[in-house]
Amino acid sequence: MKIDDSYLARRRFLCGMLGSGAVAFGASVGVPLVAYVGNLREDPPPKRMEIEKADYQLASGTSKKLMYGPITALLIQTPGPQSILKVFVATCTHLDCPVGYDPQHNHIFCPCHEGYYHVDGRVMSGPPPRRLQEFYHRFHDGKLIIALQEENLQEENSEKENLEKAPQES
Numbered sequence: 001m002k003i004d005d006s007y008l009a010r011r012r013f014l015c016g017m018l019g020s021g022a023v024a025f026g027a028s029v030g031v032p033l034v035a036y037v038g039n040l041r042e043d044p045p046p047k048r049m050e051i052e053k054a055d056y057q058l059a060s061g062t063s064k065k066l067m068y069g070p071i072t073a074l075l076i077q078t079p080g081p082q083s084i085l086k087v088f089v090a091t092c093t094h095l096d097c098p099v100g101y102d103p104q105h106n107h108i109f110c111p112c113h114e115g116y117y118h119v120d121g122r123v124m125s126g127p128p129p130r131r132l133q134e135f136y137h138r139f140h141d142g143k144l145i146i147a148l149q150e151e152n153l154q155e156e157n158s159e160k161e162n163l164e165k166a167p168q169e170s
């Protein structure tokens with residue numbers, strides 16, 4: 001039986017189309033899947049972090065952001081004669097937008113949905129459901145040590161060190 005050349009050409013064309021479709025489908029599913037798995041493998045935050053004086057010393061009424069592994073930390077040196085250092089996770093408790101310090105009004109703000117926090121982390125107004133998460137921190141040998149878990153902060157603690165316990169979330 002003789003097979004028509006046009007039949008073979010159509011068959012090759014259809015096979016090519018199916019092959020291209022399979023490759024495109026594989027890429028459309030595979031690339032996001034690889035990216036997703038890659039995100040799952042993102043390094044966890046460290047147990048604790050030491051910050052040199054030059055990196056944490058701030059003028060009164062100013063702030064700075066630092067990376068704590070994959071987490072952004074917001075350091076605020078509160079204004080006024082009773083100035084203290086506050087260290088927050090710089091992530092809004094509403095929908096995880098990054099927050100920043102507004103020195104002019106001395107509050108923390110979230111630009112996504114106009115969420116405002118007092119400089120001690122309490123919610124001032126807007127949609128945030130709870131206060132900002134605060135790092136535990138202490139000073140040792142001129143360095144600032146921060147951690148998300150109090151027990152990690154105390155890991156290498158001696159009795160005489162200046163331990164500062166951050167307030168719990170309410």
Ligand code: FES
Nearest residue numbers: 092094095110115
């Ligand atoms: S994410 Fe901050 S107010 Fe909505």
